[in-house]
Amino acid sequence: MIASIVITFLCFCSLSPTFGQDCPSRQELQGSLKQVQKLLSAHEATYMQSLRNLKKKINLLQSSAGKQSTSATNSTCPKLDAPINGKKLGKSHSVGHEVHVLCDPGYELVGSESRVCQESLNWSGHQATCRDINECVSSPCLNAGTCVDEVNQFSCVCAKGWTGATCQSPVPTFFVTMTNTSAATSPATAAAVTLPAATTGPFVRPSRCSIIQGTTHCTCEAGYTISGRDSNTCTDIDECELFHNGQAGKLCLHSCVNTAGGYRCTCPVGYNGTRDGRSCKDIDECATRQNNCANDQMCINTYGGFQCVRVDCPKIPHATYVKTSPMRCERNPCSVDNKACSQTPNSFSYHYLAVVSNLSAPRVMFRVSALRPIGDTLRFSLLGGRQTRRHFTVQRSDRLTGQLMLVSPVQGPATLEADVEMSELERRVQLGKYITKVTMFVSQYEF
Ligand SMILES: *[C@@H]1O[C@H](CO)[C@@H](O)[C@H](O)[C@H]1NC(C)=O
Ligand SMILES: *[C@@H]1O[C@H](CO)[C@@H](O)[C@H](O)[C@H]1NC(C)=O
Ligand SMILES: *[C@@H]1O[C@H](CO)[C@@H](O)[C@H](O)[C@H]1NC(C)=O
Numbered sequence: 001m002i003a004s005i006v007i008t009f010l011c012f013c014s015l016s017p018t019f020g021q022d023c024p025s026r027q028e029l030q031g032s033l034k035q036v037q038k039l040l041s042a043h044e045a046t047y048m049q050s051l052r053n054l055k056k057k058i059n060l061l062q063s064s065a066g067k068q069s070t071s072a073t074n075s076t077c078p079k080l081d082a083p084i085n086g087k088k089l090g091k092s093h094s095v096g097h098e099v100h101v102l103c104d105p106g107y108e109l110v111g112s113e114s115r116v117c118q119e120s121l122n123w124s125g126h127q128a129t130c131r132d133i134n135e136c137v138s139s140p141c142l143n144a145g146t147c148v149d150e151v152n153q154f155s156c157v158c159a160k161g162w163t164g165a166t167c168q169s170p171v172p173t174f175f176v177t178m179t180n181t182s183a184a185t186s187p188a189t190a191a192a193v194t195l196p197a198a199t200t201g202p203f204v205r206p207s208r209c210s211i212i213q214g215t216t217h218c219t220c221e222a223g224y225t226i227s228g229r230d231s232n233t234c235t236d237i238d239e240c241e242l243f244h245n246g247q248a249g250k251l252c253l254h255s256c257v258n259t260a261g262g263y264r265c266t267c268p269v270g271y272n273g274t275r276d277g278r279s280c281k282d283i284d285e286c287a288t289r290q291n292n293c294a295n296d297q298m299c300i301n302t303y304g305g306f307q308c309v310r311v312d313c314p315k316i317p318h319a320t321y322v323k324t325s326p327m328r329c330e331r332n333p334c335s336v337d338n339k340a341c342s343q344t345p346n347s348f349s350y351h352y353l354a355v356v357s358n359l360s361a362p363r364v365m366f367r368v369s370a371l372r373p374i375g376d377t378l379r380f381s382l383l384g385g386r387q388t389r390r391h392f393t394v395q396r397s398d399r400l401t402g403q404l405m406l407v408s409p410v411q412g413p414a415t416l417e418a419d420v421e422m423s424e425l426e427r428r429v430q431l432g433k434y435i436t437k438v439t440m441f442v443s444q445y446e447f
């Protein structure tokens with residue numbers, strides 16, 4: 001503004017040189033010009049200052065805009081795939097969440113079993129892979145047998161004359177050269193001779209011998225092996241003893257009974273043998289009415305047995321509960337001014353799990369999910385004492401779901417309980433909480 005007035009004034013004077021008297025003298029003009037110059041440099045300084053300020057502001061804006069765009073994308077770690085021949089537990093890839101990797105039977109884990117999504121948006125630990133366990137490393141095949149590695153097991157190709165899962169027993173065929181045999185017999189013909197049995201009984205049998213070209217070949221029935229001074233008897237092979245805890249695995253899952261010429265696997269009470277005879281399967285007493293649960297009880301089939309349970313709604317101060325389904329109790333409405341009542345759980349749900357002893361961990365046992373949440377936040381937590389925390393933990397698997405994880409194997413028989421609490425909040429104010437009571441029946445055996 002001031003600058004434009006000064007300029008107008010100067011122009012007017014230079015354009016009208018004829019108005020000598022009215023115009024200022026040369027000195028006066030120089031004085032004015034100096035003042036104008038001063039004014040201009042003062043203006044320049046303020047102008048530069050405001051430019052600098054503006055620049056600073058733009059820089060600040062720019063950097064905060066940059067930060068915003070990274071924080072919008074940095075809440076999750078890169079996707080982690082389950083390893084080949086294994087599986088991944090835990091779906092959330094958000095900061096602070098954990099995933100676990102389990103390898104299929106027969107594979108061993110290389111890398112980190114648990115990985116946490118860190119603040120840096122990198123996973124902790126190292127990438128996990130599942131490597132086929134080479135069961136042949138320990139040279140399990142005896143007597144020059146050749147080991148063949150397979151997933152979760154191995155097999156032996158035995159050298160001639162040896163048999164058994166690890167080539168540990170001689171083939172129950174014995175070749176013996178007897179003196180003065182019927183050498184007169186024509187070389188082309190063979191005669192079957194049954195030598196007299198030294199002893200008798202189901203576990204001892206006579207051998208069957210044939211004479212070929214002056215050499216007597218004696219063999220036994222399957223399940224028997226040559227014995228006796230003259231190889232003339234066969235005795236029963238005790239398969240239970242022979243294959244007891246062999247490297248190829250147990251002959252029987254539970255227990256083995258040797259029989260004449262064979263063996264039989266037996267199962268504990270509550271189990272029936274499987275078709276292959278080796279293993280045992282649980283009998284479902286609840287389905288087959290082999291249980292004595294009362295009318296107001298529920299039958300829960302467990303491995304090797306059953307449990308009769310009755311759901312009774314909890315009795316807690318300030319609230320009353322009513323059974324809305326066989327496995328669920330809901331709180332009766334609270335009166336408006338009864339704050340203590342509204343703090344109590346809205347519902348209790350009951351769940352029963354049957355598992356085998358020594359179940360590998362970590363493992364997801366149970367999931368709790370909110371169906372129609374109305375708040376802005378769900379929280380999941382584990383209630384219970386040390387015993388519960390020794391075996392379980394609760395973690396979130398997605399926005400609406402929490403999961404109860406078994407973190408250490410449990411030796412049965414045992415009954416464990418874990419209560420999972422889900423609270424629903426709106427702006428940090430609790431809208432309601434829901435308790436899920438999980439009871440786990442652990443069997444005595446690992447099958
Ligand atoms: C993104 O990362 C920055 C710095 O690493 C951190 O301050 C910010 O909290 C993160 N944002 C989210 C949503 O995790
Ligand atoms: C994340 O991991 C990558 C690859 O290992 C590495 O280059 C990067 O520096 C890591 N970032 C942080 C913040 O640790
Ligand atoms: C179990 O085995 C017994 C004897 O073989 C048989 O009678 C019974 O029906 C079986 N039970 C089941 C549930 O398979």
Ligand SMILES: *[C@@H]1O[C@H](CO)[C@@H](O)[C@H](O)[C@H]1NC(C)=O
Pocket residue numbers: 358409411446
């Ligand atoms: C439990 O299982 C592990 C691995 O399968 C095994 O090494 C261990 O001997 C088992 N423990 C018992 C008591 O059976």
Ligand SMILES: CC(=O)N[C@H]1CO[C@H](CO)[C@@H](O)[C@@H]1O
Pocket residue numbers: 180181182183184
């Ligand atoms: C001791 C014995 O049994 N000797 C016999 C060997 O074989 C010849 C011919 O077959 C018999 O004559 C012997 O008695």
